[in-house]
Amino acid sequence: MFAQNIGLWVQIAALAFFTSLAVTGFMCAAGLGDASEGRSAHKGIIPTAGGVGVIAGLGVALGAFALLFPNYEFGRGFAPVMALVFAAGFLGLVDDALTLGSKLKFGLMLLICAAAVWSIGPPSNLPFLGEPIELHPSLGFIGAMLWIFVVMNAVNFMDGANGLMAMALAVANFALFGVGLIGGSPTTLLLSTLGLMVLLGFLPYNLRPKASVFAGDVGSLSLGFLFAVAVLFLIVETPDKSYHLVGPILILPLLTDVLLTLVRRVRKRENILQAHNTHMYQRLIRSGQGHLSVSGSYAFASLVCANIVVIGSAKGWLDQIHAPLMLVGASVASYWLMSRALPETKSANASNNKTSELF
Numbered sequence: 117m118f119a120q121n122i123g124l125w126v127q128i129a130a131l132a133f134f135t136s137l138a139v140t141g142f143m144c145a146a147g148l149g150d151a152s153e154g155r156s157a158h159k160g161i162i163p164t165a166g167g168v169g170v171i172a173g174l175g176v177a178l179g180a181f182a183l184l185f186p187n188y189e190f191g192r193g194f195a196p197v198m199a200l201v202f203a204a205g206f207l208g209l210v211d212d213a214l215t216l217g218s219k220l221k222f223g224l225m226l227l228i229c230a231a232a233v234w235s236i237g238p239p240s241n242l243p244f245l246g247e248p249i250e251l252h253p254s255l256g257f258i259g260a261m262l263w264i265f266v267v268m269n270a271v272n273f274m275d276g277a278n279g280l281m282a283m284a285l286a287v288a289n290f291a292l293f294g295v296g297l298i299g300g301s302p303t304t305l306l307l308s309t310l311g312l313m314v315l316l317g318f319l320p321y322n323l324r325p326k327a328s329v330f331a332g333d334v335g336s337l338s339l340g341f342l343f344a345v346a347v348l349f350l351i352v353e354t355p356d357k358s359y360h361l362v363g364p365i366l367i368l369p370l371l372t373d374v375l376l377t378l379v380r381r382v383r384k385r386e387n388i389l390q391a392h393n394t395h396m397y398q399r400l401i402r403s404g405q406g407h408l409s410v411s412g413s414y415a416f417a418s419l420v421c422a423n424i425v426v427i428g429s430a431k432g433w434l435d436q437i438h439a440p441l442m443l444v445g446a447s448v449a450s451y452w453l454m455s456r457a458l459p460e461t462k463s464a465n466a467s468n469n470k471t472s473e474l475f
Contacts, residue, residue: 124184129313132177136317140169144321144328165212166318167335171205173314174338181306191303191349193235200232204268204341208333228341229264233257236348243358243434264344267367270374271340275331277397278407279323281370282331283415285339286315288366291422292346295362295429301353307346311339325408343367358432361440365425369417372447373397380455396451399458417447 143165178198181188207224210216216224238256241248251259275281289312296304318335321328331339347363364371373396381388393402400410424443428434 125309128177128181128184129309131180132173132310132313133317135176136169136173136314137320138169138317139172140166140318140321140329143168165332165334166321166329167205167208167331167333167338170314170318170331170335171202171338173317174201174310174342177310177313188306189302190306191301191353192237193232194303194349196235197232197345200228200235201338201342201345204228205334205338208272208335208337211333225265225268225337226261229261229268230257232264232341232345233260233348236260236345237352239348239351239360240355243360248358260348263348263363264341266371266374267344267363268337268340270367270370271343272333272336273374273395274370274397275336276395277401277411278325278327279319280397280407280411280414281336281339282315282319282322283411284367284370284418285343286312286319287415287418287422288343289315289346291366291426292343292350292362294426295359296346296350298426298429299350299354299357299359301350303349303353304346307342307349311342311346315339323408323411325406327407357429358434359429361434362425362429365421365434365440365443366418368421368443368447369414372451376448376451396454400454403458 204225207216207221207228211221234257238253238260239251240253240256241250243249271281271285274284289308293305293308293312296302296308318329318331322330344363347359350359350362377395378388381392381394386392397410397414400413401407421443424439425434428439433439
């Protein structure tokens with residue numbers, strides 16, 4: 117269907133882009149934001165309502181798609197999962213406006229994640245050395261739920277340097293589109309296209325020496341959720357393929373920063389539920405590197421991962437465990453070397469509980 121209606125796809129993609137571009141620009145003019153805190157990499161008021169443009173672009177494009185492609189073969193649970201995308205965005209909007217407690221916020225996020233896996237269905241196996249390992253349904257369900265939860269949190273907190281989150285996730289969505297095309301996953305094709313286009317509409321305001329806006333929780337939670345469920349649809353719709361590692365590899369630069377920073381904080385016996393400023397990208401910025409330089413490095417790493425995933429999907433590399441392990445090893449080594457080279461600084465916790473991220 118994609119090849120037969122490429123013109124309409126382009127129009128819908130353009131609609132998502134221009135809606136995101138226009139609404140994000142309006143939110144920049146509105147000037148809604150938070151005062152910077154001690155842990156922030158910015159000073160003054162930080163505009164955080166750009167995610168409203170992302171949500172608007174998704175909503176308008178999905179509505180147009182439903183009208184133009186009424187017989188499109190969506191994956192199981194597509195409609196409720198799309199409702200959950202907007203539920204994640206609404207949760208972020210409420211947190212941006214009212215400041216939810218961390219336990220309540222994470223509890224609601226877990227409910228949204230569980231509802232998404234229930235709608236899509238959990239993975240039934242994992243690839244290992246060319247032979248799939250059967251998963252008990254409960255293990256598949258918990259693993260998929262944690263996947264969505266971790267991605268939402270990772271994308272949320274990496275929205276702190278100009279262009280970093282948006283560029284890395286745009287590259288990941290573009291590559292995910294390629295894998296969906298190779299494997300034949302219609303739902304992944306749609307979701308990755310919309311994710312890419314709304315990010316491109318957001319980037320002109322965010323990828324600047326002085327960012328005009330950030331996605332905030334409303335944008336980062338919905339974008340993280342959208343990417344994570346697009347990966348789950350890919351796995352479920354291509355049962356004869358070994359695409360389980362596509363998602364983690366595509367956002368490996370973000371996950372490496374998030375998860376190894378978490379390990380580092382646990383080793384230092386810090387409160388992992390309290391907001392902090394010790395992510396690698398934050399430490400790099402404090403060391404004197406500019407926002408765009410740091411964000412460009414993450415984007416380049418994401419591009420390397422994207423090429424590996426697309427080529428590996430076409431050639432069948434991703435079902436061989438040694439290739440992903442080598443990539444993970446290289447990421448861990450890079451984090452360790454950079455961490456050793458940077459001066460040790462004490463974490464600056466937030467002066468209030470506006471954002472108490474797990475990572």
